[in-house]
Structure formats: structure tokens, C-alpha cells
Amino acid sequence: MKKLYWMIGMVLVIGLVMTATFMQGKNVASVNGEKISEDELHELLVSQYGSEVLETLITEKMIKQEMKKEKVEVSKAELEEEMNAYMESYGGEEAFQEILANNGVEMSTIEKNIENYVATKKLIEPRIKITDDELLAYFEENKDSYAQAEQIQASHILVEDEETAKEVRKKLEAGEDFGKLASEYSTDVSNSETGGDLGFFGRGEMVQTFEEAAFTLEIGEISAPVKTDYGYHIIKVVEKKEAKEAVYEEVKQEIKETLFDSKLETEYATWLDEKFEEYEIKNDLKS
Missing domain, CATH: 3.10.50.40 (Chitinase A; domain 3)
Structure with a gap:
């Protein structure tokens, strides 16, 4: 869920498919005078990426409906915090903006994806339990990495x-x-x-x-x-x-966040399967 390049890639694919959909009937290229039409482009994009893109859009719709049902909101502060974390992980705001520019993606589009991530995290969080025993066991197994x-x-x-x-x-x-x-x-x-x-x-x-x-x-x-x-x-x-051994209490919160992220990834797949069963979904692309 936190794979930013995956999100950017999906945004680009969605854009290509939507562009092709709205511009069918026109020619987009030619080779020695032999034209390649928008219809050909549209057919190729839909056949290769249509199912994946459509599933992404369906998932976004379900998340929005779940947010409304569970009264979940994403504040501006939460959005900014997650956005700053993303930008920092890619070398800061300048490097992040360069990635978006090179991929032709607007910042507003990434903000939407991040908002969906934060909302999904809030929806799934109550399902995730982390015990003190799990925290301590993880610390003992990874003590050297925290020293x-x-x-x-x-x-x-x-x-x-x-x-x-x-x-x-x-x-x-x-x-x-x-x-x-x-x-x-x-x-x-x-x-x-x-x-x-x-x-x-x-x-x-x-x-x-x-x-x-x-x-x-x-x-x-x-x-x-x-x-x-x-x-x-x-x-x-x-x-x-000086060299210093790891102290459990000093890294407990960091370990908790690590375990939460790991469980979130697993629980997200389970939660999504449940929602696909729960919601009435009509997918004409599979017809």
C-alpha cells in the first residue's frame, strides 16, 4: 500500500486508458503512412491493463463508501504528515517533485492516493492487535539491529x-x-x-x-x-x-510501528476480500 512508484504507475495507466476512451476514432501515430488509431490504442490498453485499473477504481469507490459508513475522515494535518514522510523517503520535496514531473503526474493526484491510504489505514487499524509478548519477542530477535x-x-x-x-x-x-x-x-x-x-x-x-x-x-x-x-x-x-546496546523501552514504539505496518499489509488483503464479498459489484469488463 505504501509503494509510491506503484501508485504513480497506476495513475499513469489510468490516465492512458481514460485518454484513449475519450478520444476514440482519432489517429495517434503512423508508420510509413500506415495509421495507428485511437481505437487500436484503446483496445490494447484495455486488454492489457483494463482489469487492473478497473479493480483499482472499484477499490477506491469501496474505500470512500466505507469512510462514509464508518464516519472516517482524513484531516489536513494527517495528509501533510504522510505526504512529508513520502517526500522524505524519496530524498525530499525537490527530488519528489522531479519524480512526479518525469512521470507527468500532478501532486493533487498523489495527495488523493495518500488520502486513500490513510483512510484505509484508519479503517483497518481496529482489526490489528499487537501484544507486549510480540513486541518483546521481536526485540529479542532483532536486538542487534537496534543497537x-x-x-x-x-x-x-x-x-x-x-x-x-x-x-x-x-x-x-x-x-x-x-x-x-x-x-x-x-x-x-x-x-x-x-x-x-x-x-x-x-x-x-x-x-x-x-x-x-x-x-x-x-x-x-x-x-x-x-x-x-x-x-x-x-x-x-x-x-x-560510543557503542550502545539496544534498550527495549527506547525502541518499543518503533517496533510497534514496524509490526503494525507488517500486519496492516496482511490484514488489508483480508479486509479487501471481505469487502468484495460484501458489496454488490457489477464488472462489465468481465462480461
């Missing part, structure tokens, strides 16, 4: 050659500002304007020589030039987080 590994936050200045690296190092020893020098010298454009900040990272996330040097530094300490395949780095450690 915090040793991490450091570091900044770096990346230059192409050793001579430049030594020049930068001397300026740092003379008291010049690390962030200012990163902006001036660093070839890593992804973070040069933010003082070379790499954020927090653990072992195994950086190239070995860089990692070995970074993890030996104390907070505030600046390394000698470190050579990697990318060039020469001057590294400064900003903060450290």
Missing part, C-alpha cells in the same frame, strides 16, 4: 595533491578556520560549503585508510594528510558516539 554502533561526526577538506594538503594543514596549524578553508580548497562539492561536514558515520562506511585515521582522532583533533583514491584528506573529528 548503536560506535560513530563519529567528522569534517574533511579534500584536495588533489599532497603539496596542497600540506599547505592547508599549515594554515590550520596557524589557526585559520577549518570551515572557511574547506569552502576555499575542498574539491568535495557535496559538503565544501558546509565546512566539509560528513555527518555521523560508523565503521565500514568510509574507505579503509580514511576510516582508520578518523577513528584514531580525538574530538577537535585534526589529522595529517590522508591519501585515498579520491585525493588527500585533512580530517577533523567534531563529535563521538
Whole structure:
């Protein structure tokens, strides 16, 4: 239910089918003068995607009717929260908008799909029960994934050659500002304007020589030039987080959300089957 690309894909297919339906009788293309008509396009789209698209539309109708019957509403705040979560999962609003633009999909259409998702979630939620025993069992089975590994936050200045690296190092020893020098010298454009900040990272996330040097530094300490395949780095450690075992109470809510999402997916299929049996549905496409 949370597969955004699936939703976008279905929106595009529905759009193609609806466009073809309303424009039958016209020609859409030709090959060496031999025309391809809208009727041919419509027939192909309906034969390949018609059943799936129609089932999606039927499901949407049932959800709307269930919302009315159960007095379920989706608030603007709930819609915005879910939309923000979607955009964040795809790299933020800018990246999200680019996906929509590349697929020719309007934001309002995605908002409608998300509203249907939130409404369905509300309709099914009362059917889902999660016990304390389930939460604890999941924690014990996945404890390592909730533990915090040793991490450091570091900044770096990346230059192409050793001579430049030594020049930068001397300026740092003379008291010049690390962030200012990163902006001036660093070839890593992804973070040069933010003082070379790499954020927090653990072992195994950086190239070995860089990692070995970074993890030996104390907070505030600046390394000698470190050579990697990318060039020469001057590294400064900003903060450290020690390794920490997982604490059940600290991750209990996160586990609950994980189990809820898993059960929601299963329960949705059951709920939908029940509604298809309960509702009087006439599908002329199957006639």
C-alpha cells in the first residue's frame, strides 16, 4: 500500500486508458503512412491493463463508501504528515517533485492516493492487535539491529595533491578556520560549503585508510594528510558516539510501528476480500 512508484504507475495507466476512451476514432501515430488509431490504442490498453485499473477504481469507490459508513475522515494535518514522510523517503520535496514531473503526474493526484491510504489505514487499524509478548519477542530477535554502533561526526577538506594538503594543514596549524578553508580548497562539492561536514558515520562506511585515521582522532583533533583514491584528506573529528546496546523501552514504539505496518499489509488483503464479498459489484469488463 505504501509503494509510491506503484501508485504513480497506476495513475499513469489510468490516465492512458481514460485518454484513449475519450478520444476514440482519432489517429495517434503512423508508420510509413500506415495509421495507428485511437481505437487500436484503446483496445490494447484495455486488454492489457483494463482489469487492473478497473479493480483499482472499484477499490477506491469501496474505500470512500466505507469512510462514509464508518464516519472516517482524513484531516489536513494527517495528509501533510504522510505526504512529508513520502517526500522524505524519496530524498525530499525537490527530488519528489522531479519524480512526479518525469512521470507527468500532478501532486493533487498523489495527495488523493495518500488520502486513500490513510483512510484505509484508519479503517483497518481496529482489526490489528499487537501484544507486549510480540513486541518483546521481536526485540529479542532483532536486538542487534537496534543497537548503536560506535560513530563519529567528522569534517574533511579534500584536495588533489599532497603539496596542497600540506599547505592547508599549515594554515590550520596557524589557526585559520577549518570551515572557511574547506569552502576555499575542498574539491568535495557535496559538503565544501558546509565546512566539509560528513555527518555521523560508523565503521565500514568510509574507505579503509580514511576510516582508520578518523577513528584514531580525538574530538577537535585534526589529522595529517590522508591519501585515498579520491585525493588527500585533512580530517577533523567534531563529535563521538560510543557503542550502545539496544534498550527495549527506547525502541518499543518503533517496533510497534514496524509490526503494525507488517500486519496492516496482511490484514488489508483480508479486509479487501471481505469487502468484495460484501458489496454488490457489477464488472462489465468481465462480461
